[in-house]
Amino acid sequence: MLKCRTVWKKLAPLARASSTVCRQNVRRTGLTSSRIPACVPVAHMSTGPAGGGRENQLYILLVGAACVGGAIYTYRTVKGDSQRYQDRIEEISSRSYKRATAEPATPIQSEPSAVDATETEVILEPEPEAAPSLEPEAAPSLEPEAAPSLESEAAPSPEEPSPPAPDAEVAVPETTELPPADEPVVEASPEESAEPAAVPVVEEADEPVVEASPEESAEPAAVPVVEEEPSPPSEPSPFELTELPPAPVVESEPAAAESPAAEPTEPQPEVVAQSGGPAPDSLKVPSHTPYLLIGGGTASFAAARSIRARDPGAKVLIVTDESDPPYMRPPLSKELWFSDDPSVTETLRFKQWNGKERSIYFQPPSFYINAEELNGAENGGVAVLTGKKVVHMDVRGNKIKLDDDTEISYDKCLIATGGVPRNLQVIERAGEEVMKKTTLFRKIEDFKSLDKVSRNVKSITIIGGGFLGSELACALGRRSTEYDLEVVQMFPEKGNMGKVLPEYLSNWTTEKVKSEGVKVISEALVKSVVCKDDKLEIKLKDGRLVKTDHIVAAVGLEPNVDLAKSAGLEVDSDFGGFRVNAELQARSNIWVAGDAACFYDIRLGRRRVEHHDHAVVSGRLAGENMTGANKPYWHQSMFWSDLGPDVGYEAIGIVDSSLPTVGVFAKATAKDTPKAATEKSGTGIRSESETEDTATSPVASLTLAPTVEQHQDEYGKGVIFYLRDKVVVGIILWNVFNRMPIARKIIKDGEEHADLNEVAKLFNIHDD
Amino acid sequence: MSYCKQEGKDRIIFVTKEDHEAPSNAELIADDPNDPYEEQGLILPNGDINWNCPCLGGMASGPCGSQFKEAFSCFHYSKEEVKGSECIDNFRNMQECMQRYPELYPQEEDKESSQAEASSSSVSAAPTEGSALPPETDSTPATSTSDSTSLIDNQTAS
Numbered sequence: 001m002l003k004c005r006t007v008w009k010k011l012a013p014l015a016r017a018s019s020t021v022c023r024q025n026v027r028r029t030g031l032t033s034s035r036i037p038a039c040v041p042v043a044h045m046s047t048g049p050a051g052g053g054r055e056n057q058l059y060i061l062l063v064g065a066a067c068v069g070g071a072i073y074t075y076r077t078v079k080g081d082s083q084r085y086q087d088r089i090e091e092i093s094s095r096s097y098k099r100a101t102a103e104p105a106t107p108i109q110s111e112p113s114a115v116d117a118t119e120t121e122v123i124l125e126p127e128p129e130a131a132p133s134l135e136p137e138a139a140p141s142l143e144p145e146a147a148p149s150l151e152s153e154a155a156p157s158p159e160e161p162s163p164p165a166p167d168a169e170v171a172v173p174e175t176t177e178l179p180p181a182d183e184p185v186v187e188a189s190p191e192e193s194a195e196p197a198a199v200p201v202v203e204e205a206d207e208p209v210v211e212a213s214p215e216e217s218a219e220p221a222a223v224p225v226v227e228e229e230p231s232p233p234s235e236p237s238p239f240e241l242t243e244l245p246p247a248p249v250v251e252s253e254p255a256a257a258e259s260p261a262a263e264p265t266e267p268q269p270e271v272v273a274q275s276g277g278p279a280p281d282s283l284k285v286p287s288h289t290p291y292l293l294i295g296g297g298t299a300s301f302a303a304a305r306s307i308r309a310r311d312p313g314a315k316v317l318i319v320t321d322e323s324d325p326p327y328m329r330p331p332l333s334k335e336l337w338f339s340d341d342p343s344v345t346e347t348l349r350f351k352q353w354n355g356k357e358r359s360i361y362f363q364p365p366s367f368y369i370n371a372e373e374l375n376g377a378e379n380g381g382v383a384v385l386t387g388k389k390v391v392h393m394d395v396r397g398n399k400i401k402l403d404d405d406t407e408i409s410y411d412k413c414l415i416a417t418g419g420v421p422r423n424l425q426v427i428e429r430a431g432e433e434v435m436k437k438t439t440l441f442r443k444i445e446d447f448k449s450l451d452k453v454s455r456n457v458k459s460i461t462i463i464g465g466g467f468l469g470s471e472l473a474c475a476l477g478r479r480s481t482e483y484d485l486e487v488v489q490m491f492p493e494k495g496n497m498g499k500v501l502p503e504y505l506s507n508w509t510t511e512k513v514k515s516e517g518v519k520v521i522s523e524a525l526v527k528s529v530v531c532k533d534d535k536l537e538i539k540l541k542d543g544r545l546v547k548t549d550h551i552v553a554a555v556g557l558e559p560n561v562d563l564a565k566s567a568g569l570e571v572d573s574d575f576g577g578f579r580v581n582a583e584l585q586a587r588s589n590i591w592v593a594g595d596a597a598c599f600y601d602i603r604l605g606r607r608r609v610e611h612h613d614h615a616v617v618s619g620r621l622a623g624e625n626m627t628g629a630n631k632p633y634w635h636q637s638m639f640w641s642d643l644g645p646d647v648g649y650e651a652i653g654i655v656d657s658s659l660p661t662v663g664v665f666a667k668a669t670a671k672d673t674p675k676a677a678t679e680k681s682g683t684g685i686r687s688e689s690e691t692e693d694t695a696t697s698p699v700a701s702l703t704l705a706p707t708v709e710q711h712q713d714e715y716g717k718g719v720i721f722y723l724r725d726k727v728v729v730g731i732i733l734w735n736v737f738n739r740m741p742i743a744r745k746i747i748k749d750g751e752e753h754a755d756l757n758e759v760a761k762l763f764n765i766h767d768d
Numbered sequence: 769m770s771y772c773k774q775e776g777k778d779r780i781i782f783v784t785k786e787d788h789e790a791p792s793n794a795e796l797i798a799d800d801p802n803d804p805y806e807e808q809g810l811i812l813p814n815g816d817i818n819w820n821c822p823c824l825g826g827m828a829s830g831p832c833g834s835q836f837k838e839a840f841s842c843f844h845y846s847k848e849e850v851k852g853s854e855c856i857d858n859f860r861n862m863q864e865c866m867q868r869y870p871e872l873y874p875q876e877e878d879k880e881s882s883q884a885e886a887s888s889s890s891v892s893a894a895p896t897e898g899s900a901l902p903p904e905t906d907s908t909p910a911t912s913t914s915d916s917t918s919l920i921d922n923q924t925a926s
Contacts, residue, residue, distance in 0.1 A: 064772035308829030309819040312837065364871045367830055379834045502778040599812035624820065660777040666785070715783065749797045757770075757781055766785040 042398055059712060100471035145314055164567060167371045172711025176393055252416035284372035285406050289317040291411035291626060292400065294390050296320025296564070296579055298612060298618030299416040299594030300330055301362050304382045306623025313380040314627075317371065317410075319402070321389035325368060327360045330612050332447045336360070337475035342569055345448045360444075393567035412626045415569075415592045416619065419557040419610070422465065426526050426552060433531035438551045440469060450552065454479055457549035458486060461538060463526060464554030465642055470513060472552060474643050479518035487517060488546060490524035490538075496643070498522075500651075501720075502661045503705050505734070516644045521546065531746060539756060559596045572598035575608040582632035584622045593618040601633055603750055604654055604729055636744050650740055653730035653747045654720055667720030667736070682690055719743075719760050728759070741762050817844055830872055832865035 004612045058444040271730035284670050291307055293300045296318045304316045318326070326350070335350035344350070348360045369381035392401040399409035426433070454460060454476055473489040480487050493499060496504035496513050502603050514520050529551070538546040559577040563569070569577040569586050577598035584599055592599075598608040607620075614637035624631055638652040665755040715734065722730030726751055731743040742762050753759050770783040799806075801812050810821045819828040819837060827836045839862045842855035852859075866873035 113906075305826060305829045306820050306834060309824075312834060363826065363830075366869050366871045367826070369831070379831075380828075381831060483801045502775075502781065504775055504778065620820065620822075633806055635807045662779045662781065666781055666783055666788075745796060745799075750794070751797070753794055755794075757783065757787075758792045758794040760781075760783070761788050761790070762794060762796075764788070765783075767790055 004097045006023070041124045041188055043230035053141075053472070053529045078381065099211065135753065140290040173299075174446060197561050238615040242681065251313055283343075284318060284404070285388075285408060286371060286374050287407065287592075288409045289315055289374065290411045291316040291414075292408060292412070293318045293414045293416060294400065294596070295414075295416035295418055295596075296324075296326050296384060296386070297416060297418050297594060297613035298326065298362075299412065299418075299597075299622070302616045302619030303414050303591075303593060303623035303626070305626055306620045307457055309625060310627040310629075311321040311380075313378070315374050315377065315380040316382045317408070318382065319388050319390055319408070320384065320386055321399075321403075322443060324361070325365065326362050327444065328362065328612065329442075331360050333441070333475060335449060336479070337451075348444065390563060390564075393563045395567050395569075395590065396506055398589065410589075412665070413590045414619075414622050414626065415563060415586070415589070415596065416622075417560040417563070417592045417616075418595045419559040421553065422556040422558050424529075424555055425525060426528050427551065431531070434529050434536060436550075437531070437536055438553055440553050441472065442557075453550050454485060455483060458484065459488065459548040459549040460485065460545060460550045460552060461488040461490065461536075462552045462554060463490055464552075464556075465489065465493050465496050465522070466500070466554065467497070468641055469554035470496045470509075471641065473513060473520075474516045474517045477513070481651040486548075488519045488521060488548060489513070490526070490540075490546065492523060492525050494522055496520070497641075501732070502654050502663065504665070505715060505720070506657070507544070509643060512644055512647045535581055536600055557595060559598075559608070561596065572606070572608070574598075575606070577608045583625050583630060584618060585625065586635065590662065593622040599633055603634075603636070603748065609652070610636065611637060613637040613639055618763060634721065634748075636747055638740055647735070648737075649732050649734045650737065650743075651730065651732040651741065652743050653722065653728075655730040655732055658721045659730070661720050661722050662756045663718055663720040663734075663758055665715055666765045718765055719742050719763050721756050721759070728753065728756075733763070736763060736765050817841060826872075831869055832862060832873065835862040835865045838862070 003017050047473070060287040101618070133487060212548045276607040291311075291314060293303055293316060297320075298319075300318050305317060307314050307316055320326075333348045336344055336348065337570055342347070343348065350360065351357050354374060367382070368384050369377055371385050374381065374383040389404075390400045391403050393413075394400070397412075398407070398411070400413070401407050411519075421442045422437075423440055427438055439445070439446055439453070441450060450472075460476055462469050462476070469489060469491065473487060476485065476487045479485055489496075491498070493506070494503065497502075498506045498508055500506075501509060504742050507657040510520055510522065521540075521544070523542075524544070526538055527541045528539045530537050530539075536548050536551060538548065538551070540546070561569075561578055563572045564578060567590070569590070571577070572579040575598045577596045578586055578592040580592045580597055580599045582600040582602055584591045584593055584594050584597060593607070595619060598606065600606050617635055617637040618633065621629075621631060621633060621635075636652055638650055640648070640650040642648040717735035719730050719736060720732040721728045722732075726744055731746065733739055746759060746762075770781060770787045772779065772781045774780070777891075778921055803876035808821070810823055812818050817840065827833065828840075830836075835848045835858070837857035839855055844907045846855060847854045848854055
């Protein structure tokens with residue numbers, strides 16, 4: 001439409017001009033009938049003496065029509081928008097209301113008036129029977145307030161009984177607990193105070209606490225739930241309702257007051273209703289938690305610990321889709337394989353450097369509190385919800401949804417979802433049979449199954465030459481003699497750890513791995529895998545064929561960013577993972593730590609690190625920042641690896657073999673082995689392996705292979721610097737231990753050093 | 769005799785003990801003890817206790833965390849002649865709590881609480897020690913987050 005107008009506008013004058021010229025010329029010619037008219041466009045007014053020709057009128061008509069049409073369209077759209085908006089809001093409200101089946105009283109929101117609340121209190125009595133469903137639903141319209149009131153409810157529950165008057169006070173402490181929700185809480189408090197009046201009606205006990213609780217319930221959603229501590233029996237029945245997980249809140253109190261009240265407050269009540277005190281039927285999930293940690297691994301646990309240390313009485317909920325509570329991963333590919341104990345797959349205990357045994361679980365189960373008790377716990381605690389996957393995240397509403405449709409709202413959230421092992425495309429496409437004989441190693445169950453497999457098959461092939469692949473190869477290689485097991489390791493690089501160690505060192509390491517009993521096939525690209533006669537046949541690009549019984553694929557980790565879509569979080573295209581800033585923040589109340597975090601390292605630039613210590617450091621930092629610290633990632637994390645008894649190293653920073661390196665080595669002595677180092681130092685990073693005793697010392701082993709002797713002598717121990725633009729960005733301490741703080745300092749300084757040998761002197765590599 | 773060789777982009781230097789005997793002339797930047805970014809030891813620059821210190825293991829964050837914090841704070845700020853003598857109640861509370869979780873706090877508690885007192889007094893005297901600890905302890909994977917070379921945490925549980 002517009003185009004037509006512009007075109008018409010442009011053409012009209014020309015058309016007019018030329019037509020006028022022609023007419024005039026014709027007239028002239030007619031009159032003079034002598035000369036050929038000179039067709040020079042003359043500038044004429046668009047309106048002639050008579051006030052405009054036909055063209056003008058047509059033009060005005062068309063333009064006018066277009067304008068009117070545009071105006072009508074605009075008006076319609078604007079009107080329609082507001083209407084659509086209203087429809088949407090209604091739809092959302094009705095959704096929540098739908099859930100609140102039983103509560104006719106729910107419409108009475110806490111906000112409106114204390115009177116309402118009292119009314120609902122009364123109504124509540126009969127209601128409990130009626131409705132196992134949750135009032136909490138009733139609070140959808142109050143979502144924003146509900147959240148704060150929810151917290152206030154949850155908070156008060158644990159409070160000690162106090163008279164109605166102090167209820168307001170009770171509310172106050174809650175407020176302090178919930179800094180973000182200050183305003184709403186305050187609003188809620190008066191209402192809560194009002195409640196007490198109504199409460200006595202409902203409750204038997206006169207505990208102030210009880211009053212507080214009913215109030216709370218009344219608040220958000222006229223939930224009658226009343227916790228009656230003193231008389232649990234009567235309560236349970238009437239209040240079978242539905243309170244949400246906050247129910248457990250009561251437990252902390254002397255009486256088993258329920259926290260049904262707390263439940264109503266949940267903004268998204270979907271949680272299974274449950275009766276408060278008497279008999280928690282199924283697993284009740286809190287509908288709100290101040291600190292929500294998604295993922296139950298190392299980073300999550302470190303954050304939980306950090307939060308608890310800094311925020312007294314903090315309530316932390318960890319949600320994990322694994323069936324185990326948080327555990328550490330490194331022993332799964334190292335220490336657990338070296339254990340004497342035949343039941344190690346059950347106990348999951350290993351021996352540390354100091355001879356003491358410990359479990360891979362960070363804490364025994366008694367450390368954690370039950371999820372349903374979380375809101376009621378007086379001093380807070382850490383609860384772990386296992387076997388639940390977070391499928392949807394609503395950042396605007398500050399809530400997440402689990403795979404069983406439960407919704408949990410939070411104040412602060414940490415995403416520590418880690419990653420999923422990558423698989424080779426050729427294996428994925430190879431079919432069911434091949435997949436059954438393939439292990440993607442990461443979790444406890446993978447360890448258990450691989451342990452079983454290794455005892456029952458004749459040949460295992462590990463695809464991948466990095467940390468995990470090499471460690472597993474060495475661990476299995478050690479078993480190869482006991483169990484008549486052939487262990488093959490294949491990878492595309494030239495040597496083990498080819499992407500980490502400079503070539504000379506990678507080659508040296510490969511020889512070490514071979515001496516552990518592993519058949520190493522380097523520069524191997526897998527072309528296809530087929531299952532034939534119950535054996536797997538791996539065909540390589542260069543034509544070699546490897547026949548094996550089982551494959552372990554250790555080809556990398558895919559960071560788990562499933563929540564990025566629903567949460568609208570940024571994903572990094574270079575490194576993968578959630579993109580966060582130097583403080584590990586993705587959004588104002590969402591942090592990411594561990595393998596899944598692509599963060600900005602002030603010193604080394606944006607990166608993503610998949611190591612254990614990084615998970616600990618970043619988890620701890622995220623926990624600190626969630627409790628208000630605002631510290632950037634600064635303390636550089638380290639990593640380590642052991643490949644057999646002779647090769648052990650610790651590293652820090654960016655250790656990429658594509659960078660130029662400078663290695664400073666000393667002649668190794670018998671004293672420079674990981675085993676010796678741990679015995680002496682007492683800060684052992686690696687535990688002993690019984691087979692280390694049988695391993696020959698480097699000196700002795702030198703006699704075995706004269707050609708290799710030279711190498712072993714040369715690279716016994718030393719320091720390797722990785723440089724980027726002449727600045728040291730990474731350091732490997734090769735068979736040199738307890739010097740990590742110096743290495744950390746050098747990287748932190750970020751200086752250009754002219755002579756790295758001088759820097760190497762700082763490490764005293766010749767000393768033990 | 770040290771020598772050097774170059775393999776592509778990688779340089780390799782072999783040094784003897786004598787070569788490294790002379791002190792290094794590499795310059796390191798002096799550390800600022802009050803750097804807010806740095807990991808702090810057990811005692812913060814302002815004298816408070818750093819409850820998040822890895823050296824404490826899980827003591828401040830476990831189920832008995834609040835009792836522990838009270839007891840330890842009382843002890844730390846105690847100005848009595850016998851340091852902590854007025855904190856007996858706090859320590860008793862802590863002990864009672866710990867006895868409820870024998871799995872987490874194995875019955876070497878007495879040893880530990882006295883160790884805690886001893887170490888806290890020594891640590892408060894030498895805050896730098898504390899700051900040296902965390903980096904080291906961080907790097908002990910076997911003990912993961914708990915880390916502690918000397919203090920409280922010699923239980924398997926934390």
